[in-house]
Amino acid sequence: MGVRAATTAHDQPPWPKVGSIGIKDPLMKLPLLGLDLLQIRQALGEAFPAYRARQIYEAIYCQRVGSIEEITTLPKWLRQELDTRFTIGWPRLRRVFESADGTRRFLLELDDGQLVETVLMPEPDRDTVCVSTQVGCSVGCKFCLTASLGLRRNLSAGEIAGQVLWVARQVGLDPHRRQLNVVLMGQGEPLLNLEAVAKAIRLLVDPQGFGLSVRRITLSTVGIVPKIYELAKLEPRPKLAISLNATTQEQRAQLIPIARKYTLAELMAACRAYPLRSWERLTFEYVLLRGVNDQEADARRLVSLVGQIRCKVNLIPFNPAPGLPFQRPEENEILRFQQIVQRSVPCFVRWSRGVDVFGACGQLRCMELAEKEAGSGPRSESGNLVATGPGFGILRVGPGGPAKLSPELDNT
Ligand code: SAH
Numbered sequence: 509m510g511v512r513a514a515t516t517a518h519d520q521p522p523w524p525k526v527g528s529i530g531i532k533d534p535l536m537k538l539p540l541l542g543l544d545l546l547q548i549r550q551a552l553g554e555a556f557p558a559y560r561a562r563q564i565y566e567a568i569y570c571q572r573v574g575s576i577e578e579i580t581t582l583p584k585w586l587r588q589e590l591d592t593r594f595t596i597g598w599p600r601l602r603r604v605f606e607s608a609d610g611t612r613r614f615l616l617e618l619d620d621g622q623l624v625e626t627v628l629m630p631e632p633d634r635d636t637v638c639v640s641t642q643v644g645c646s647v648g649c650k651f652c653l654t655a656s657l658g659l660r661r662n663l664s665a666g667e668i669a670g671q672v673l674w675v676a677r678q679v680g681l682d683p684h685r686r687q688l689n690v691v692l693m694g695q696g697e698p699l700l701n702l703e704a705v706a707k708a709i710r711l712l713v714d715p716q717g718f719g720l721s722v723r724r725i726t727l728s729t730v731g732i733v734p735k736i737y738e739l740a741k742l743e744p745r746p747k748l749a750i751s752l753n754a755t756t757q758e759q760r761a762q763l764i765p766i767a768r769k770y771t772l773a774e775l776m777a778a779c780r781a782y783p784l785r786s787w788e789r790l791t792f793e794y795v796l797l798r799g800v801n802d803q804e805a806d807a808r809r810l811v812s813l814v815g816q817i818r819c820k821v822n823l824i825p826f827n828p829a830p831g832l833p834f835q836r837p838e839e840n841e842i843l844r845f846q847q848i849v850q851r852s853v854p855c856f857v858r859w860s861r862g863v864d865v866f867g868a869c870g871q872l873r874c875m876e877l878a879e880k881e882a883g884s885g886p887r888s889e890s891g892n893l894v895a896t897g898p899g900f901g902i903l904r905v906g907p908g909g910p911a912k913l914s915p916e917l918d919n920t
């Protein structure tokens with residue numbers, strides 16, 4: 509870092525034309541985030557020696573520089589030239605909400621003004637970053653706030669990996685120094701955007717780049733059956749979590765419209781066929797909805813569905829949000845359900861993190877949209893504005909906020 513490389517005879521103009529990497533408007537700068545080493549080399553053009561591409565790649569994925577100007581391994585004239593054609597492509601921070609339990613929810617603005625949520629959940633021994641894979645979601649689950657947005661668009665590989673790298677840059681995370689988990693459980697259905705998701709994973713695990721272990725990435729799907737078979741062949745392949753959420757075909761189809769197309773029987777067959785590695789277990793997620801799927805009979809059916817698979821079950825007590833027609837079960841009901849399941853299968857309760865900062869999936873973004881439509885500035889029912897910056901505010905929950913936080917029970 510900080511060493512200025514001399515100009516070499518190799519990197520003289522003429523400059524290659526913007527072209528094959530996908531930039532349409534020649535006046536628009538090409539974002540480098542999301543390009544792999546080969547693509548950076550192609551974008552630079554053959555006039556440059558290969559090591560220039562590597563310097564840029566490392567500056568983005570290892571050092572996570574803020575701008576091209578900060579790539580001090582390149583000579584100044586080259587940085588100036590590159591700056592006319594490229595941008596790093598970082599998202600812009602619109603707002604950050606900090607919860608009493610340390611969870612930080614970032615509302616990030618993408619190049620075209622679309623907003624996504626990224627969440628950082630620090631724990632004593634590790635950090636977890638939850639990223640979005642789409643803007644909105646087309647699946648329409650009845651208990652999920654993201655569903656009300658519909659699908660706005662898919663995220664690109666750079667926008668997906670960029671959320672992790674952005675948080676790492678912002679708060680100084682380094683997977684080589686402290687355990688970092690990445691969960692693809694934010695807005696969107698990752699298996700309906702598998703190509704970009706797969707590329708984002710390749711970028712994040714590259715040992716020459718960010719260097720995250722693929723064992724630390726978990727992809728959560730609602731159950732897009734043919735894509736589960738596709739995922740099984742992916743290399744590198746993340747861990748897999750299935751949002752089961754119901755134990756009969758009828759109930760699943762009511763809660764998750766796409767389950768009419770990909771039935772429970774087909775989903776369970778895909779799970780049984782899934783080639784688990786020796787160190788791996790499938791995860792089944794189960795959102796607990798009071799009086800709907802939280803009865804003893806549900807727990808027993810859940811065990812009979814998953815009992816033969818090397819797996820664990822994560823129970824997610826429903827996160828209430830305006831307009832969602834469900835309730836969260838009482839704590840004793842949640843624990844009773846857990847007790848029944850864990851007689852046969854490891855079972856954990858994922859007590860919500862950051863429920864005092866609009867904890868439900870998509871809630872933050874919906875709130876922002878509602879404010880936009882109402883024409884009001886940053887505000888919150890449960891938070892005080894404690895700091896502002898250009899275009900965003902930091903909201904902190906005041907005394908008496910609704911949070912009731914319990915420790916994570918799953919330490920695997
Ligand atoms: N689309 C993917 C990943 C994003 S949703 C999927 O469905 O798996 C991530 C998790 O949040 C899923 O397990 C989903 O069932 C759960 N979820 C959605 N809305 C919720 C809510 N209101 N309360 C609790 N969990 C919710």
Ligand code: SF4
Nearest residue numbers: 645647649652696730
């Ligand atoms: Fe989409 Fe997942 Fe929400 Fe269902 S739970 S609407 S699949 S984000």
